[in-house]
Amino acid sequence: MSELLAIRREKLQAIRAMDVRAYEYEFQRTHTTTEIIQQFDEITEKVVVRTAGRIMAVRKMGRASFCHMQDESGRIQIYVQENSVGSRGYELFGLLDIGDIIGIVGKVFRTRTGEVTILVDELHLLAKNIRPIPIVKEKDGQVFDAFTDKEQRYRQRYLDLMVNPEVREVFRTRSRIIQWTRDFLNERGFLEVDTPILQPIYGGANARPFKTFYNALERDFYLRIAVELYLKRLIIGGFEKVYEIGKNFRNEGLDRSHNPEFTLLEFYQTYVDYNYMMDFVEQYFRFLCAKLEKSKLPFGEYEIDFSQPFPRRKMFDLIREYAGEDVANYSESELKVLCQKKGIELKPDDNYGKFIELLFDNFVEPNLIQPTFVIDYPKAISPLAKSKRDGSVAIVERFELYIAGHEFVNAFSELNDPIDQRERLEQQNRLRESGDEEAQTMDEDFVTAMEFGMPPTGGVGIGIDRVVMLFTNQVSIKDVILFPQMRT
């Protein structure tokens, strides 16, 4: 390695000895590499093109050489001939390496085998590479010696992006999905807002937070785990459709569907309920499908079909179907016995809501492959959702959308009764005090805000990273986050 580095530094010195600037200030381009290929018929042999990029492959043949250079749009072959660039130009070329950034001036032709190629008249070094990049070769679509080491790809994402074009494509799609999401909401009259990431009290979800110390205020602050309570304050303030897309932070383990900082979309609309929001969410997924011109998506071992209406299934019905037990009227202790009978591992402080969740996660969730709305959750695990309007005391109007066995969306008819809300958060507080680290906290200001009057509201949260995974067919969240969390 040190030998390889030393050789490149020697070349850098040799380049400087030629009085050539190794790190240029600017270069005017007329075309990207892809534009040259697309416009070949109009510009061939006539137009002088100027383009820039990174040298990705070199084939030297004495006094002439072929290279491939790559820019963001793609890559193109260039032909560097001593006759064209001159002896000094070719001497400089001899000191270049794969990985160097160059700008070239020349005219376009086709080689014998038909590849669009630039005959280089001027060669400009724009940035000298002094550390070798991974070499990936390719023939007839087959890739050789691909740069595949996951650890290196994530830790040095720039190399991954440099040499793995399909990775660039995933992140372009990610960007477009987020843009389309904004379009979808903006077109429907939603207002995008920013709410605090550093919060004195965290809330809006059941999760452990990251804690930090705010020196000036001399107290602990938390990185947000959700934006829910702030967006509801805005609803109370009079905005009728709001949304936020941003990072949330949950102090939990890493695995292929969890990164501690992740991108969450939440949106809230007044005067609608969870039924409206189910339609809305279904439209949203169809909207993304339309943008990507797909109605069926390959995802891991499955093919997900968005063309059919998403079934809406009651949670207890699904548990009855897949676990073979009607638990709708079970008491906490009956549920505990059932879980034990089913071989589910329990923790000492698990309670009614937890038992239901465990049954659902173990028996139902893996079976929900095609998009399915699970509706009507236990109140015990939904402290921010409104009770079911039919009078069921233990059920709330909540849905989650499951696809490929994973939760993608969580939504409620939002609780807007301040007295009920206070009781629910007090109940959460009691759970916390008895050891449930993920129970929610009492947020006095939030409840106070609700006391001023909150309109009926439908609210939705969507894990954007997972949506990107789905639409790019990536089974690991690390493959849709540019710089995933790694152990240091």
Place this chain on the structure above:
RNA sequence: GGGUGCAUAGCUCAGUCGGUAGAGCAACGGCCUUUUAAGCCGUGGGUCGCAGGUUCGAUCCCUGCUGCACUCACCA
């Protein structure tokens, strides 16, 4: 946090039933002005993840650690 597996050259990988390692590509030197995984000839390159232990001797066996992958737990 638990379990399983992996860690060898810049990249992708062999290999040593324990005797300090090899290929292709990349690099370096030579030939070559339409090649394209360019080709041909030659050369160099590794504290075999880290730290201990066993042994005459460890990259290989054992223990611990670190990182990654898969998986369970937890969550989105």
